[in-house]
C-alpha cells in the first residue's frame with residue numbers, strides 16, 4: 121500500500137457529504153464554536169491579495185477536539201470581472217479550494233480533498249440552519265440572487281430541507297438565470313430585476329460576486345429572512361445600509377464578520393448574535409423580525425465536512 125495520502129475527488133465528496141449526515145455535525149460545531157463545550161481552535165483566516173490579477177488566497181485552519189478533526193482549507197477567489205463581450209462566459213470558475221485533513225494524534229496528513237463541493241455544500245447547509253431558525257412562520261416564497269455555484273448548492277439544499285411554494289431567481293446575466301431554471305427539477309420564475317425577485321419573498325439568499333449593494337432594504341418584506349452569503353471582503357457589499365441597520369443581524373463568527381464583511385464594517389450595523397448561540401438558545405431566534413444572517417464561511421465547517429467524507433470513504437473502502 122502506498123504511503124501517499126489519498127486524493128478524494130469531487131465525485132467522492134459528493135457521494136459522502138449528504139445533508140442528512142452533514143447538518144447535525146455543523147450544528148454541533150457551530151454551537152461549540154460560539155462557546156458551547158468549546159474545544160474549537162480557529163483563527164480568522166489569513167487572506168493574501170493577489171492584486172495584480174484581482175484575486176485572493178485564503179488559508180483556513182481549524183481544530184475541533186470534540187470532533188477530533190484537524191484540517192486546513194486553501195481557497196482562492198478571483199473577482200469574476202465581467203467579460204468585455206456580454207455573451208462571453210468567464211474562462212474559469214471564480215473559486216477553487218482544496219482541504220488538507222490531518223490526523224490530530226500525530227499531525228500526519230491523512231487525505232487531500234476536493235474543497236469545491238465541501239465549500240458549496242457546507243455553506244448552503246449553514247444557510248439552511250439559519251433559515252430554519254429565522255424564517256417567518258409561513259414562508260412560501262424563496263428568492264435567490266445569483267446563479268453560480270453557491271446558487272446551485274443553496275437551491276439543492278433548500279429544496280431538500282424546505283417546501284417553498286414559489287422560487288424566484290435573478291442573475292446579472294439573464295441567460296444564466298434561464299439556464300439555471302432549465303436545468304433544475306423545479307418551477308423557477310426568472311426575474312428581470314433583483315427588485316422583482318425580492319418583492320414578496322419570505323426568504324432571500326444573496327450569492328453573488330457583487331462588490332456594491334444588489335439588495336436594498338426598501339424592497340424587503342418586513343419579517344423576511346435574508347442569508348447574505350457573498351461580499352466577504354471589508355470593502356465589498358451585497359446589502360445596503362438600510363437593510364443592514366434595520367434588521368436583527370446574525371453572523372457565523374463575530375470576530376471574522378467584523379474583519380471581513382463590508383456589509384457590516386461599512387454600514388456599522390450591530391451584530392445581535394452568532395448562529396451558534398441561537399442554535400444553542402432558541403430564544404435568540406427573533407423570527408418575527410426582519411433578520412439577516414451574514415455568513416463569511418468558517419474553517420471549522422470545512423474541517424468537520426472533510427472528516428465526515430474521509431471517515432465514510434474509509435469505511436466504504438475497507439468494506440469493499
Ligand SMILES: NC(=O)C1=CN([C@@H]2O[C@H](COP(=O)(O)OP(=O)(O)OC[C@H]3O[C@@H](n4cnc5c(N)ncnc54)[C@H](O)[C@@H]3O)[C@@H](O)[C@H]2O)C=CC1
Nearest residue numbers: 214266267268269270292327328329330350351415416417
Ligand atoms: N459565506 C461563505 O461561506 C461563502 C461565501 N462565498 C461567496 O458566495 C458568493 C458566490 O460564490 P459562487 O457561487 O461560488 O461564485 P460564482 O462565481 O459561481 O457565482 C457568482 C454569481 O455572482 C454573479 N455576479 C458576479 N458579479 C456580480 C455583480 N457585480 N453583481 C451581481 N452579480 C454578480 C455572477 O453572475 C454569478 O451569478 C461569492 O461572493 C463568494 O465569495 C463562497 C463560498 C463560501
Ligand SMILES: O=C([O-])C1=[NH+]CCC1
Nearest residue numbers: 195239352416417418
Ligand atoms: O468560506 C469560504 O470558503 C469562503 N468564503 C468567502 C470566499 C470563500
